[in-house]
Amino acid sequence: MERLVSMMKKFTALSAIVLLAACGQESVNEADFYTGKDVSYIVATNAGGGYDAYARMIGNYLQKYLAAENVIIRNVPGAGHIVGANTLWRSKPDGLTIGTFNAGLIYGQLTGKDGLNFDLREFEWIGKAAGEPRAIVVSDNCAIKSMADLMAAGEPVKFGSAGIGSASYSDMMLLAKALDLNVNVIAGFDGTEGEMSMMRGEICAILGSTSSFQNFIDAGYGHFILSIGGSLDGVPNAMDLAESEQARKLVAIIDSLATLGRISAAPPGTRKERVEKMRAAYRAALQDPALLAEAGRTGRPIEPAYGDEVRQLVVDALDQTPETIELIRKAINGAQ
């Protein structure tokens, strides 16, 4: 026990010294603050998968442009990105921690979901790496061939989506509400399970990001019937089909969340100079020809936006009237 006490004393003393040293350094050379330091990049999913891959790719170039010693990927998975975002929220705002998570958490904040301990408006937004329009793809096994068929469907059309509470499920429910679609959304098709199910002729269609279906469509298993935000040849746009002001608002939310792909932020209260430095490095990284080449080879689309632009998109998406929020809540929780 005595040994333990002395250990603890030593440890406390040691950490005090480390803290003092860190403070001293801070004031001296803010100009090259990041030089030789370790930066943590929190990823709200486990290793492997899109968020992890983007972070590891961008992290390499951030390290170069910050002149940091290391950019260490910290996987903090759980509860559909909430644990990761919570962790980033309460991380020390010293500029040495940033994080990436799904912009679908905007739905969570709008509807006051349990477990969210953050306010997305307050994060110091660094930028976003991707973002592409959503679209509905239908299987060729299905009787529904076009958007007109879907709008006129007598029987509920079976749609697949990821688990309840996920961003893709919320998108789907919102779209169904906005366009008054007669659909039966079956949740729990993760990853490519939905495509398998369409190939087996079970579910009829899925809503998702355009590029994720490219393999499926190239192989001749299905085609797009609706695009949200983007423009696909010969395919109607959801905004044109939305009849009321309310409906257009809902479609706009889906669209702006789709735009906010692979977002990165620093904890609130991070010093301005450091945020600016991080933003500059992020911008330089995403404009680096080597990164663009790598992204092209690995099939990861890059559609960047930076700093205040991303912040504005987030703030706008969260700025909804109580009526719209109520509508969203009803749409998303409709199944319960």
Add this chain to the structure above:
Amino acid sequence: MDLGGIFDALLTIVSSPYHIFLLLIAVPIGMFFGAIPGLGGKLGIVLAIPFVFGMDATAGALFLIAMHSVVHTGGAVPSILFGVPGTGPDAATIVDGLPMTRNGEAGRALGAAFGASGLGGVIGGLFILAVLPLLRPIVLAFSPAEFFLLALFGITLIAMLSGESLIKGLMVGFLGLMMAFVTLDPQTGTQRYTFDLLFLWDGVDIITAVLGMFAIPEMIALGVAGGSMARADKAAGSYGLGSVFRGIGDVFRHWGLSLRTSLIGCFIGMIPGLGGDAASWICYGHAVQSSKTPERFGEGAVEGVIAPETANNSKEGGSLLPTLFFAVPGSSGMAILLGAFVMLGIQPGPGMALSGMDIVWVLIWGLMLANIIAVIMFILVAPGLGYLSYVRGNLLIPFVLVLTFLGAFLSHRAWENMVLLIFLGALGYFLKKYHWPRPPFVIGLILGPIAEDSFHKSMSLWGPAFLLRPGALIMIGLIVLSIAYYIWGVVKNKKKPEWQHAD
């Protein structure tokens, strides 16, 4: 499809010292990531990707597939020696592997695990070749309805793994199922038993549960009993090369079982969505069920090591199929591999059969060669590993405890899992002490979510009529047969006059 390239691909690999060198490096790395609980093959591949980036497609793909295909060979080692599963699918190996170590048969158990892994891996490769023309109909034949019944079939194995007390076995199995319900309800999204704790939203972590049920109780027991893991004394026990080869021989002595479980593993691997954890437990259950002496299981039956280990490695061959030809990964590990292939310029998907068969052959050979190399490498170090079972428990306990906590943390990167580990560890110890069978807990925990999720999907898609689908009817038939077989076995044993039990 051009079959002529098959042997050209083999020649490409074995005639190039560079490729052989890559295989020799990739195999131990893969085994290492498998052997540390919580690290796992997925992280291994993610960390290896930067190194592979500069290689050409053949070399890079060979390196990654070699690494990926031997992860579970490495994962068997801590399962057998300490009851610490290197990976989730290696958990089933504990049930009989650990008692074998306790009986002083660590060498034989390791030999059996390596032999079985190697054989499973090779059969997995051959399976790909055999099944290529039938791939599409087989994969598409499995819908949520069949998933549900397959999971239900696995759950009925709980009764067969209950050993002496059916009530105790059922209760532990049901407890596993109850723990599987600790998550967000898949149908309504409401919190079930999560008590607003975010780390429980994704369910009870399987690695943590297995560590709590097996590793912690084992370390307590070792600390209490003193001595070493192996209860037999050093002179009587064996861990030398001889016993390792005896274990490898066991795999071929039980060739029927080895072949069957390899094939079951391939099938389960080939169907996206079931996962490797289910494969090894279903194969373990099959070994018990098909044995003439089921009472030996859990006490150190070598078949109990062979069955899950063949399945673990053969399923990788199976899951390569949908990954390459549908671009639909058969497992989460394969999903990461798929991303890495794309990065190397390999474009998986239906076009693969037309354009890229050369690389497919390379992958298949790489898979088989890596498995063979893994066995050879492991035979060399096996006596050393087996010796660990004779190291004083005192020296082992602190390291295994650190490893156990590390595994619980790393598997979900959540410190809360260490709290869960302590609770399950205490429960697990008393279950062990008072002879409650623990494998049913893990089966319930693994198969519960598959059963629930696919039940809801089937009901939403077809209503109760899903049970009348042809595939479902076949599965129901299998379940009824297996239950009948079990009851018949019990009744027959009871009817036997006392004197017949003696031999």
Add this chain to the structure above:
Amino acid sequence: MRIDAIWNGRVATALAMLLIFLSMSLLALGFPEKARLMPLLVGVPGTLLGLIQLVSEIRHARQESADDPDIRLTSAERSMFVWIFLFFVGVLGFGFSYAAPVLVFSFLYVGRKESLKIAVISAAATWAVLFGFFEKGFEIPLFPGLIVEWLLG
């Protein structure tokens, strides 16, 4: 005392299992209709089985002699429980890289009276693997410990 006559480890284990099923089944009643189906489908039979098992253990307990060594905690068991709890508290508070070497050392040197040499080498090896291998080599951040996190802000 009557309670003493039927109270032992086996009964306690059966009772614990029964209580888990009973409380989880009761909690399930509070879930929405669709969400409670599965938990009740398993929880209610589990509770019933638990009752049967508990009754049978109590019957056994009455017949058995009180000096069965199996039925209560030995001091060796208690000591192992304490050590595991110490490992848990140590790692939880101070993280892997700091706590694990200290715990390995104290288990060997204080707990098991191993030689100082063995204990120091073991602790150093633990630190080398956790810090050198995981944190530095593979850049896998390990749990830093709640108290350490709090100390460092």
